[in-house]
Amino acid sequence: MRTVNSFVGQPIERLEDLRFVRGRGQYVDDLARHDMLHAAILRSAVGHGRLRFIDISRAKNITGVRAVITVEDLGKPVPRVPMRLQPMPEFEAFGQPVMAYDKVRYVGEALALVLADSAAIAEDALAAIEVDIEPLPAVWSSEIAASNETLLFEATGSNVAMKFRAVLGDATAAFRHAPYTRRESFSTQRHTALPMEPRGVLAEWDAARARLTVWGAAKVLFANRRILAKQLGVAEDAIDMVEKDVGGGFGARGEFYPEDFLIPFAARHVGRPVKWTEDRREHLMTINHARQAACDVEIACKRDGTILGLRGHAFVDMGAYMRTNGAVGARNIAQFMSGPYRVPNIDIDVALLLTNKTPVGTYRGPGRFETDFFRERLFDMAARDLGLDRVEFRRRNLVSAAEMPYTVATIAPFESKDELDSGDYGVTLERCLAEIGWAEKTKLKGKPIDGCYHGIAVGCFIEGGAAGPKESARLTLESDGTLTVYIGSSGVGQGLETAFAQIAADAMEVPMDCINNVFHGSTAYVSDGYGSYHSRSIVMGGSAILDAATKLRTAMCSQAARRLNCGAAEVVLADGRASAPDGKSVSWAELAPDPISVEGAFLNQKHTWAYGAHAAHVSVDPKTGHVALIDYVAIENCGRMINPLTLKGQLVGAVVQGLGGAFLEHLVYDEHGQLLTGSLADYLVPTASDFPKIRGYVMESHPSPLNPLGAKGAGEGGIIAVGGVIANAVADALSAFGVEPRDLPLTPARVWQLMQDAGRARGIH
């Protein structure tokens, strides 16, 4: 009897948890090597300035200090962090050198590296290094950047690194004849992913074999290896990148940072293993920031609410350099402002502005969180102007299932086209309304209850996933008859060992415990891997496992045919045995006196689009401006679920991260380019008592036509809609005052100020 498997789709408890809940995870700072040195990095305390000199003589003489590395030791030209995504020649002038020379451009930029017997001694030595920096005026806002009065890169003549433009249809014509238009300005604030595990790198150079091992890599190991090999002038296959357990990624961790060159370089330089672990202050001033964007955007509609067009200008504060994936957020703001809605005419440009702040990169739902806030705010304003129900406004404009695949705006200059793959967006909106109890809660609108004003809002989103071009998987039948999975995807805490074991078990029609391990996160496991970003692992890695499973079954059948004297096509693989038509059979273990190992791959150029809706019920205290979240519902449909338990976990976790962005998180700089929020006492993130009621519901239907699993990348959808929905709920609660939030975060002080400014709050105190 054949085993009929259906682990895919089941809420299977995670395999990873068995080590994590017992403290047996292994994160990079948990590692130690014999003879290891500890690194500490001297960082610029000045936001913008000319570097006059660095004197390391006192630091070098401290007992226990083994080396002090400055830019002079790195050779010329000083390596730069290259762009991994959207690399264009125009960006090259703005690349970040791995150590500052001539100029410093943000607080936190690396100036020198100390290697010592302990981290404490290395940090002591930092204080003994003398640095002279001549301060320059800081470019600390987008407006100052755009004025070009002070330039970060004098040779380029401009602080505008690039402009993208998203176009669909003919926006000029659409607006010329539109019966209704409204123009508004919105902004979102600089914040960051803040994974709980600080970044770290441990590197060991084996001089005898001329090989380098780097632990602490994450997310995109193969891409980072290509960068590092080029910078160090060694062959790619002379470097092993090893991931270990990773304490959260959310897009920020695992990109190639200056330290990803400096620590391996230092290990080779001194011929000893070197470990560096950042502290939280360093983390806040060095890991990619995100989300600081503004827009001046206009909507055109018919009187019945049918959207005719969106046009306008957006501005993204890029920080001081263009890092690996710095352009992604800006691209998404322009290209996906239309979200899941039918907007036939679009013309939105976005300027990438350089400032004296930490450079930006992707953070979960990059650009999408920002642009969804802009769009959903504008929609509620337009619906009210037109006297239309805001739900009906959305229903009318959602792309329908019949319109799939639906082409969205094309982005220039790289002419990237995209289309929504499949789905019925209206269904998730209706589910969301039903779960939050919309009809009942509508009655609360603007009502004061116990002195607080209540409001609700709903919004829809799409989440892009499945970035190509490829993923690789290796499947091995071991001599004991079990199976091992090796994958080019990366684990950043999302639980892919469990999900991939489910997929592999189903594909091979074996019990879960026949999958003895899922190995990921090493350049040694597969020939080429592309890692985990853009919600790509399930689609790309999962589909590669299916391909490997097909190939392994073929190899096993060939092997069995020889043993059983039959044709390979006649062999049946089931229940741990390979059987011939005459009834003879061998066990899988017997098939593999030597392990049988095959590699599969999945190639893909098109994106999947998970989708859904969020709704919120808030109450606002007019005395303090505090917004209490009474209820929050998030719905996501990902085509086909692999593990509803972990999918829901991603959804709810992302919502709460988004609430951090909507209410709390803000990286604040002063007019000198000084970061004012360098600790977790200043940079506030959600805690267990902040948002006690979040409800996530995961759905599957309309499987993606683009991959054999039918899956769509998920995990970011929970964060994308939050800013817009929360701001609309606050506007709804305070509609009697005419309060219209246009900027995040909605701190108590800001909400209170909005009420004061609205001029109708008088007499409430």
Next chain:
Amino acid sequence: MPVRFEVNRKPVEVEVEPRLTLADCLRHYLRLTGTHVGCEHGVCGACTVLVDGAAVRSCLMLAVQAEGAKVVTVEGLSLEQGLTPLQASFRKHHALQCGFCTPGMITTAHALLSDEPDCDADRVREVLSGNLCRCTGYISIVEAVLDARAAYKQDQKGA
């Protein structure tokens, strides 16, 4: 200077600098790396251990201050094989993703449930609000702790 204390029911003696934190001592001298360091300024709670039964941030305590104390880490709250009821509840409720904050959550929840096995959801949230998690949104962690209360009530009856 030498410091002597008990870790996970075993006596240890370590030669440390006075400025060494208990967290670094546990992690790098005693190789008990289940205790994680997330902020080093007492906000995130990842480094929480039990010192004489109380949940303490080991990044804010010096190793020398542990002289004579009974220290328990997440390793000491674990079985050689299998999961404790609290750990199994975390797994069942998917109360962890990346696992980095989890040891601090487990030690904090263990201290709470040992003292207050009848605590309600608000109390759980209040106590856990000193431990940051960036993955789960906390909902599942609170559920896991509430669901584990039964095992601690049993313990109390048994004791």
